[in-house]
Amino acid sequence: MGLLLEKQVMADSMNLISAQISFLEPRLALVHIPIELYTFCLQPILQLLFGEDHDEDAAKISWTNQHDFLNVSITPVECSIICSRQLANRFVCPVAQTLNRLYGSSSKGAKPRTEVQISSEDYIAIQVDGQGLDAGQRVLELTSPLAMAGISIFFITTYFSDYILVPFRSHKTVTKALQQRGFVFSQSADAFVSQLSPSSPTMPQGIRPIGSPPFHENSAPTTPPAKDLPELQIRTFTKLTRNNISPLVDSEVRLANCAGSREPDAARDEQLKNDLLQVLIATSYLPEEADQCKDLNTSTSLELGLAEADATDLDFGANFLSLTITAREPISVLLEHRLLDRLGGSLLGAKSEEDALIPITLDLRDLPLDATGIVCGVAGRLAQGSTDEFEQLNLSPVSEGR
Secondary structure, X not given: OOXXXXXXXXXXXXXXXXXXXXXXXXXXXXXXXXXXXXXXXXXXXXXXXXXXXXXXXXXXXXXXXXXXXXXXXXXXXXXXXXXXXXXXXXXXXXXXXHHHHHHHHHOOOOOHHHOOEEOOOOEEEEEEEEEOOOHHHHHXXXXXXXXXXXXXXXXXXXXXXXXXEEEHHHHHHHHHHHHHOOOOOXXXXXXXXXXXXOOOOOOOOOOOOOOOOOOOOOOOXXXXXXXXXXXXXXXXXXXXXXXXXOOEXXXXXXXXXXXXXOOOOHHHHHHHHHHHHHHHHHHOOOXXXXXXXXXXXXXXXXXXXXXXXXXXXXXXXXXXXEEEEEOOOOOEEEEEHHHHHHHHHHOEEOOOHHHOEOOEEOOOOOOOOOOOOHHHHHHHHHHHOOOHHHHHOOOEEOOOOO
């Protein structure tokens, strides 16, 4: 079991909202796969998602709950995987080493963005359950104390829960940062009470931190923290501008946030598995990479079958797709509306056009993995409804060819 905590916040409406937070156990690895190499990495992706030999008890558990934490996300520029270090070493590393060696030998001086990258350090996931804040407020509430402390984070929102990924070596610093903002940790589930907002730097009188969780290592922020949220936002957009990073908005894409049911249903899980398998295989159909398949001598029976397939039969490949699997929650799926006919029958969620989401993409591949403040800085401006910084970043729609 992970460490649990509970939080209470007094909203403007004076209604108390609560959230329960837990630190998940496994040490996680982050994997970046350039979308051009997705086809070659499809086999380990399918093994991670659907494999039944992860451990001896796996056959007794539905594939939708076989992992303490697993996320596979696809965008127009990359496929990212967040999984346990053990599974990354077992399934992803051998393929990554082969691809990087072959690409390195065929393209001297290739940039890192053409390689499969696996984080050298471990991360830990913080699961947040609860209701009462909208998505924008929730991102700010949860990430601002960490960003202000200079801690590098990744934030994932799913249908039922939110997840914050932080470096494993930093979790003592994470604890201190949250305590300074009124988060109080304990070994029990009801040991944390606070009435602070992200902009409140001190704890109210009468509330004292209790029983910080035991951690093995200390870590200090690698970047001097900002003095307040406005400065953090200024730093964020300055950093994006300096690195020529511009937000891309594809107004033609509509996303739906869905999830599996909490009621066990083996037939439904199997149907979702088969439907997802078809979508993932269709996504791997990259005609412009056909010659590279031959040159790299990495063709498999799956790839050969795709090469012979009619492209019109593979138009349900995903440009945007995010799958999150945990041991305690139903599977969460963020998918394009056009894929609802294929996947939606096995999922619950907000499927109407009124509830659709529009993706804003920031290509951060040229930033270091430990860059800080991006999530909080961008979310803060969006939550405030400010477009000034985005206009300075030349906010533009994605071209039709993207």
